[in-house]
Amino acid sequence: MTRLFIAALICAAGFSTANATVGAASAAPIDVPDTMAERMKPCTICHGESKADAAGAAAMTGRDAYYPRIAGKPEGYLFNQLRNFRDGRRYYRPMAVLLENLSDQYLMQMAQYFSALKQPYPPPERMVSSPAEIKLALKLIDHGDPARKIPACRECHGKELMGTKAFIPGLLGLPRAYMIAQFGAWRSGGLMRRQSADCMSEIAKQLTAEEANAVAAWLAAQPVPAGTGPGVALSAEMSGRCGLGQLSGTLP
Amino acid sequence: MKRSLLAAGSFLLVFQGASLELSEASAMRERAATAKPDAKATAKAAAPNSLKARGEYLARVGNCMGCHTAQDGRPYAGGRSLSTPFGTFVTPNITPDKATGIGKWSADDFWKAMHEGKSRDGRPLYPAFPYTEYTKVTREDSDAIFTHLQALRPVAQNNPPNQIKPPYNLQPLLSLWRSVYFKPGIYQPQPGKSAEWNRGAYLVQGLGHCSACHEERNPITGAWGAAGGETLGGGQIMGSNWYAPSLTSSQEAGTAEWRIEEIVQLLTTGVSARATTSGPMAEVIGHSLQYLTKEDARAMAVYLKSLSDNKTARPSKFMPLTRADASGSTAPALSEQVRDWLQQGAKIYKEHCEDCHGASGQGAPGVYPPLAGNRGVTMTPPVNAIRSILNGGYPPSTSGNPFPYGMPPFAQVLNDAEVALVLSYIRNAWGNGASLVTAEQIDKSREGMH
Numbered sequence: 001m002t003r004l005f006i007a008a009l010i011c012a013a014g015f016s017t018a019n020a021t022v023g024a025a026s027a028a029p030i031d032v033p034d035t036m037a038e039r040m041k042p043c044t045i046c047h048g049e050s051k052a053d054a055a056g057a058a059a060m061t062g063r064d065a066y067y068p069r070i071a072g073k074p075e076g077y078l079f080n081q082l083r084n085f086r087d088g089r090r091y092y093r094p095m096a097v098l099l100e101n102l103s104d105q106y107l108m109q110m111a112q113y114f115s116a117l118k119q120p121y122p123p124p125e126r127m128v129s130s131p132a133e134i135k136l137a138l139k140l141i142d143h144g145d146p147a148r149k150i151p152a153c154r155e156c157h158g159k160e161l162m163g164t165k166a167f168i169p170g171l172l173g174l175p176r177a178y179m180i181a182q183f184g185a186w187r188s189g190g191l192m193r194r195q196s197a198d199c200m201s202e203i204a205k206q207l208t209a210e211e212a213n214a215v216a217a218w219l220a221a222q223p224v225p226a227g228t229g230p231g232v233a234l235s236a237e238m239s240g241r242c243g244l245g246q247l248s249g250t251l252p
Numbered sequence: 253m254k255r256s257l258l259a260a261g262s263f264l265l266v267f268q269g270a271s272l273e274l275s276e277a278s279a280m281r282e283r284a285a286t287a288k289p290d291a292k293a294t295a296k297a298a299a300p301n302s303l304k305a306r307g308e309y310l311a312r313v314g315n316c317m318g319c320h321t322a323q324d325g326r327p328y329a330g331g332r333s334l335s336t337p338f339g340t341f342v343t344p345n346i347t348p349d350k351a352t353g354i355g356k357w358s359a360d361d362f363w364k365a366m367h368e369g370k371s372r373d374g375r376p377l378y379p380a381f382p383y384t385e386y387t388k389v390t391r392e393d394s395d396a397i398f399t400h401l402q403a404l405r406p407v408a409q410n411n412p413p414n415q416i417k418p419p420y421n422l423q424p425l426l427s428l429w430r431s432v433y434f435k436p437g438i439y440q441p442q443p444g445k446s447a448e449w450n451r452g453a454y455l456v457q458g459l460g461h462c463s464a465c466h467e468e469r470n471p472i473t474g475a476w477g478a479a480g481g482e483t484l485g486g487g488q489i490m491g492s493n494w495y496a497p498s499l500t501s502s503q504e505a506g507t508a509e510w511r512i513e514e515i516v517q518l519l520t521t522g523v524s525a526r527a528t529t530s531g532p533m534a535e536v537i538g539h540s541l542q543y544l545t546k547e548d549a550r551a552m553a554v555y556l557k558s559l560s561d562n563k564t565a566r567p568s569k570f571m572p573l574t575r576a577d578a579s580g581s582t583a584p585a586l587s588e589q590v591r592d593w594l595q596q597g598a599k600i601y602k603e604h605c606e607d608c609h610g611a612s613g614q615g616a617p618g619v620y621p622p623l624a625g626n627r628g629v630t631m632t633p634p635v636n637a638i639r640s641i642l643n644g645g646y647p648p649s650t651s652g653n654p655f656p657y658g659m660p661p662f663a664q665v666l667n668d669a670e671v672a673l674v675l676s677y678i679r680n681a682w683g684n685g686a687s688l689v690t691a692e693q694i695d696k697s698r699e700g701m702h
Contacts, residue, residue: 028614029616030614039657045660094661098644100645101535105654106656109655
């Protein structure tokens, strides 16, 4: 890469005299840092710049609520989502177009890069729920509903709801509207079409709209605890239910 | 799925610009290489020796997998939809499954499809399968590809039928079209050209089926594989909002003034100091051209570079708000209104584009394309440049450029008027001169995005 870049610079230098006829094109070429941050500009235009200051933190929520935070999410989760977007299993056209010609190897690099980013979290959203809605949300988050085979959110997404390595994303620090949209996508089966590990789809189908909204509102209103990251292990039962062993085998 | 028709693609060519003096040394090398044609050398792939391995290589060159694989589907099992004005074609399963694939085919059957454009049962095939180009492939190469396909693991997969609109679904019409525009015949090496040039022509005109995209496809005039040879004069890619630029015009993607090495680099890595690929061409490079042997890549480059420059400007439907003058320039007259628009565009450029593409449009050749003198942005149809601004994109990951830099999408950042202003500015800054772009054109491109 560096070699190519240097070659490009040399070529450009060689061309500069020939360019005289185009007027201003004799200006020195832009100095491009050979970094992942520079290569990820097409991502950060929506998902936010990697700046460790307050402005950067605010930008992490994106220009509107539909561009979720990706910094610090488990790398296996990010890698799977990147492949799902590219291969049409998770349908969102702008992502598909952006990734269509990229290799698994590059997508893994992207996942590792964003997973390792330590970004400050945005302040929580204002709580918009009634006490009854909060109670409903906490019941599902802490205990689930065994009668409907709904596990507690914490069982898979981690005690602190910050995700579980390597595939399960954290739930805090995300916009409410984004999470409601994801519940809808899971329910309609649109998020992970044709993927066998469809446990979240089954759960979302069991949830009523009121329940999904209450959970999303509660989660969005929680501050992100300092110094947390994804938990390391998932119970064997949950791992089996979601076919995660199978997924691990797909990491390059 | 609105993907491009036929996986061969359009260059979104991004050029360093101004003409380069052709290096004396390379010109001399080319003259030296101009020897007698050699039919054997033309047909002989420089790839591995076994028939199956050679077939695998040639199938890559023809990008068979590109069309015969659905998105996220099993390789070669078909099922990809190609949307065209004639209707939707669904590619067939070409794995050796006996019931749903081509397991019952013989090498003769396969040759009949490749060379004559006829199915095993004798029915004429629609030229969505580019037999108008594949007819130039030698029997030897066809047999090698067939051997490779027959060695694949059979996949039992039925695909939905084609949905061809009337009257195109009428077989007599297809037969009539064939009788007028299709003439079977393998590539005939041109006397007086080098073996390398002929090998390049064989690949570009045959398996590479470049003309499937880089030529206007018109059901009336039937330029689709018109007998008498290809023009590679550029055209809108059917079923997609991409323009595949002319490979002969110095105003578009003609490479007459490039060094051979630059063409090879673009074809095999997806980027060069002269240009960057995106869209369908990036797909073709990612799936196909990056696997070319050095010799074949060079041969293609030698042939492409030799294509004459016809300097044809595109039809006027692409030229709103232009001033037609004696020089053929499509740049707008600089009225006060136009100056104001361009100034507004300059502001947007400064805010969103300048960091990477430079205050003088100089860019970082090979990384961020220069926009000054960039034919990809100044060529008359602005659709590719519009698409790039709206959707962004990366050149392909290739072994020569595994982790490419990319262009961010601006569809959600800039509105139609802003995209029109900034692109109009880019098309008329730093010595560039091209027609203004309207908000309506941006809107139309957005429609094509879903």
